Amino acid sequence: MSTSPVAGLVLDNIRAGYGETVVLDGVSLTLPGKSTLALLGRNGVGKTTLLATVMGHTTLHGGRIELDGRDIARAAPYRRCRLGLGWVPQEREIFRSLTVDENLAVAERAGTGGAPRWSPARVYELFPVLADRRRHYGIQLSGGEQQMLAIGRALMSNPSVILMDEPLEGLAPVIVDAVLAGIERLRREDEAAILLVEQHARLALGVAERAMVLDRGKVVYEGDSRALLREPERLSALMGVEGRAIASTL
Ligand SMILES: Nc1ncnc2c1ncn2[C@@H]1O[C@H](COP(=O)(O)OP(=O)(O)OP(=O)(O)O)[C@@H](O)[C@H]1O
Ligand SMILES: [Mg+2]
Secondary structure (H helix, E strand, O other): OOOOOOOEEEEEEEEEEEOOEEEEEEEEEEEEOOOEEEEEOOOOOOHHHHHHHHHOOOEEEEEEEEEOOEEOOOOOHHHHHHOOEEEEOOOOOOOOOOEHHHHHHHHOOOOOOOOOOOOHHHHHHHOHHHHHOOOOEHHHOOHHHHHHHHHHHHHOOOOOEEEEEOOOOOOOHHHHHHHHHHHHHHHHOOOOEEEEEOOOHHHHHHHOOEEEEEEOOEEEEEEEHHHHHOOHHHHHHHHOOOHHHHHHHO
């Protein structure tokens, strides 16, 4: 009897880093199709390295990476994108000398699952602010608009799994709300599985059903987001934040 491939992303016992330097040491995670996982942890514990490893931008020393049941551990980054991975990098990395329209057009690519699901019009519907800026150059956009464009660009490749690296970082509260509303909508509409790296732990735990905390390249928590929200002391201990600082920091 044949079994259908498991939708989503599976990392099994990953060892990865930069050249000989190992940053991630035995990391495993499962992100079932259309689910949402918050990936938390202090600065420098390896969150970006984990996303970069999924995309194929680090040195993989061992372990298995599967996307929708397919082994992608040795695939080139552009292949991983074609196979259904969308990446929203921490530095956003939009094209500054192209307009919003052009940034989205460059990213347009049919997904693997038949008809393309995303178009610039649909991105503009998700983030109406971008529609007003469509003829503006990347360099003219605010941080929040750049972030929305980075998310929109990732969506244009019709991903089944989308990796977001601190999408709320450095944004004013009102812009945080707009970006978060877009992410919430993607989740509600089962658009793709989402791996959400965030320093704003409470916001991320509010969006994602499951959470994982990294510390120095190892998984120190994996479980239900709501359970972690109900245990602020545990959360602050896992995040390495002193008890009294938690309310303002998280
Ligand atoms: N290109 C690189 N070459 C060598 N080492 C790197 C490189 N990028 C990151 N590192 C190291 O890998 C470790 C993990 O860094 P990483 O950027 O993954 O952390 P992070 O959890 O994303 O931190 P932050 O919250 O600050 O974004 C750190 O010790 C960092 O110095
Ligand atoms: Mg990072």
